[in-house]
Amino acid sequence: MSATLKATDSAVTETRNTTCYMCACRCGIRVTLKNGEVRYIEGNPDHPLNKGVICAKGASGIMKQYSPARLTQPLRRKSGAERGAAEFEPVSDPDLMIYAGGFFDDNDKKLMNAVHDTDPQALGAQSWNFTDKRLPEMLFRYRARSYPETLDAEEQARWLAHCRDRLIEGESGYFTFEAFYAEIEQLRSEMEADAPKMKLLDEVAAFGPELESFLKGDVRAAHNR
Numbered sequence: 001m002s003a004t005l006k007a008t009d010s011a012v013t014e015t016r017n018t019t020c021y022m023c024a025c026r027c028g029i030r031v032t033l034k035n036g037e038v039r040y041i042e043g044n045p046d047h048p049l050n051k052g053v054i055c056a057k058g059a060s061g062i063m064k065q066y067s068p069a070r071l072t073q074p075l076r077r078k079s080g081a082e083r084g085a086a087e088f089e090p091v092s093d094p095d096l097m098i099y100a101g102g103f104f105d106d107n108d109k110k111l112m113n114a115v116h117d118t119d120p121q122a123l124g125a126q127s128w129n130f131t132d133k134r135l136p137e138m139l140f141r142y143r144a145r146s147y148p149e150t151l152d153a154e155e156q157a158r159w160l161a162h163c164r165d166r167l168i169e170g171e172s173g174y175f176t177f178e179a180f181y182a183e184i185e186q187l188r189s190e191m192e193a194d195a196p197k198m199k200l201l202d203e204v205a206a207f208g209p210e211l212e213s214f215l216k217g218d219v220r221a222a223h224n225r
């Protein structure tokens with residue numbers, strides 16, 4: 001990013017050449033700031049991609065910084081709310097925040113590459129000084145999902161508790177066993193006449209009680225279904 005500074009009437013006006021992130025085109029933009037606050041955005045005529053031209057969305061990027069209506073935290077539709085009813089609730093689960101919380105900084109990007117290059121057995125013992133608050137939990141879930149055998153007893157208990165909260169209690173609006181069985185029954189009634197699909201459905205249905213009994217630590221769940 002390049003910058004030009006000008007002092008006018010005790011206010012410092014600054015122009016920065018950077019890139020628009022309002023869509024994947026990444027047009028070159030020139031941002032004018034006054035005393036550090038964005039005043040307006042225009043196309044950068046020297047940029048090879050857009051040669052000074054930007055769309056209305058790019059030009060209104062200032063709204064992303066200052067509009068009182070902008071999103072300041074990730075939201076999801078409340079469970080049971082009608083689409084369009086504008087009933088939302090904040091989420092803090094990193095799995096639901098892939099596009100929230102901003103881009104990862106260079107330090108985190110380096111650490112994420114290092115995570116991929118590290119022996120999975122050593123991931124838990126190593127300390128990872130992430131900047132982004134989502135990453136420690138994301139690393140734990142990555143280990144739990146991909147390398148469950150590397151979790152120690154305490155981590156295994158934590159992971160099982162997390163799975164129970166989601167699949168049994170429906171935390172964060174996740175699909176529960178109850179919803180799964182209801183959907184299977186619904187599909188059975190729709191596919192009665194289709195033997196191959198019913199066979200497939202039986203195989204999928206068998207997975208539910210198996211996982212449920214494992215999570216509950218209770219083999220009876222599998223037999224009672």
Ligand code: SF4
Binds near residue numbers: 026027053055057
């Ligand atoms: S100026 Fe418009 S087209 Fe270009 S990156 Fe921004 S949103 Fe996309």
